[in-house]
Each structure stands twice: as structure tokens, then as C-alpha cells.
Amino acid sequence: MTEWRREIDRLKKDRNAVILAHNYQLEEVQAVADYVGDSFYLSKIAAKVAAEVIVFCGVRFMAETAKILSPDKTVLLPEVAAGCPLADTITAQDIERLKQQHADAAVVCYINSSAQVKAASDVCCTSANAVKIAGSLPNKKLIFVPDKNLGDYIAKRLPEKEFVLGEGCCPTHAQVTPDHVEKMRARYPGAQLLVHPECCPEVTGQADFAGSTSAIIHSAESSAAQVFLIGTEIGVLFALKASQPHKQFILLHEGLVCPDMKKTNIQSVYNALANNCHEIMNDKALFDKARQSISRMLELA
Structure with a gap:
């Protein structure tokens, strides 16, 4: 681990590179990253970071979003097969x-989607800003895709809006x-x-x-409680336990492990920097159009 980290640090310096890692990544990947966070946070970093090379440790739509926001930068996805079934x-x-079917509706797409879907949408959103983005639109009717569970969560908080939800999860x-x-x-x-x-709504409820x-993570940090049941991907436990070692965090269900997020490891990160993978x-035409929905999200959020 120490040798990998030393080589990664050397390559980052040589290439003027930065490593972004999602909260769901392996602990060893989060440890070598310059920035760790959720999709919204990493989108903002990708849009403003000064590095020439971005190594995005996540899944394909995340690296694709970074390239859309920084078309002149080299964006690398360490594991080419890291996809997203929801997207x-x-x-x-x-x-x-x-x-x-719904000509009067605005289309809001979750960031967990392809560049083609972003290009066809009016505005993008993340789980961190979805309610704010949807609520800020003038349209009474909104098409929200692809996650029906997140869509239901938003709809319950914006009863004044009418929602047409995708069927994905x-x-x-x-x-x-x-x-x-x-x-x-x-x-x-x-x-x-x-x-x-x-x-699902029955769980979030x-x-x-x-x-x-x-x-x-912020909710746990601000809470006086000492024991937490965590209902999201296991990778978030690394940050929770690191920032609050005096508290107990238990994964709600043992199946909360994303196979695609776990494809990237520290050797993948090294290979990306050393060999420009992938x-x-x-x-340009597609990404320029997709950038409009993401830029609108960043403006509204």
C-alpha cells in the first residue's frame, strides 16, 4: 500500500493530476484521493479544479460528467467496466x-444517467440538490428520470408539482x-x-x-445519538468511522455493496495515471448539449 501510494503521488505531481473518489469507493482508493464526496460535490470540483488530468474513481457516468464539465482536461476512468445499472x-x-406525451413538462434527469440523457433533459440534479432543483422550476409538471424511488422522495416534498416518474431503480x-x-x-x-x-418509499418513510x-455523514456528525443504522452503500462507513470513531455505525443490510463501485482498486488508480487508462x-456536439443541463443545475443549486 505504501509503495502504491508513493508511486501515485509521484505520477500525480508529474502529470499535474487530481484524484476524485466517490464515497462508495474502496477505503484504499478513498485514502489516495484528493477529494472524496457525493456526486454533487465531485461535480463542482470537476468544474473548477485546475489540474490537467482528472482521475475519476467512480462509475462511467461520473467520469463522463467530469469530461462534460472540463472538456479540455484529460479525464481517466480507472476501471472501464465500472458502469451503473440505474443509468x-x-x-x-x-x-x-x-x-x-407530456409537452408541458420540464425534464429533470438524475446525474446517474448517460450524456445522451443529460443532453435530452432540461436540467440535471443529484440526490443532494434534487428537491431544490425541482422546486425551482416554473413548470407545474415535471418528468423525473430514471430513479422512481428518488422521484417519489422529491414528489412527496413538492406536493404542488405533478410528477411523471421513470421506472428505474x-x-x-x-x-x-x-x-x-x-x-x-x-x-x-x-x-x-x-x-x-x-x-424504496417504505424504507425512507x-x-x-x-x-x-x-x-x-453531516447528519451523523450533528446528531447526539451514538448508534446509527446506515441505509446506503457500505463505502460511506469509511468516512463515518474516520470522522466519528466514538460512534457506532451499522450497515442496515449486508447487500448494500455496489459491485461496480468496488471494481476500482489502488492498482487501477496507478494504472490510470501510468498508462492513461481509460x-x-x-x-463535442453531444457533450456541449449535455453541459447545458449540468450547468443549469450548478446555477440553480
């Missing part, structure tokens, strides 16, 4: 069909059921339940707090 549930063609978060909540609450009475809004990974190429 794969919606296409630009699906968006066009929904627009035809995160297969990792969707594994959690109310039964899991009931069993874990019985095992840890008095524990606070903090969940991601990609969980029972939570003490629902929000993005960064918001979950560069996200700029599709």
Missing part, C-alpha cells in the same frame, strides 16, 4: 417519447426492505436510521433522516 434504465429515446439500494428495518431496529433499539432516497451520502473522449 442504463433510461435512454434519450425514452426521454423524447415522454416529452411527446438502484439494484443495490432496492434490496433494502421494511423487514430489514424492523429487524435491525429491534436489534439496535434507539439507533438512528439514516438512508439514501434511492431506497421509516428513516430518521434521508439524504445524499454527504448529507448522511480516457473519456470528448464527443
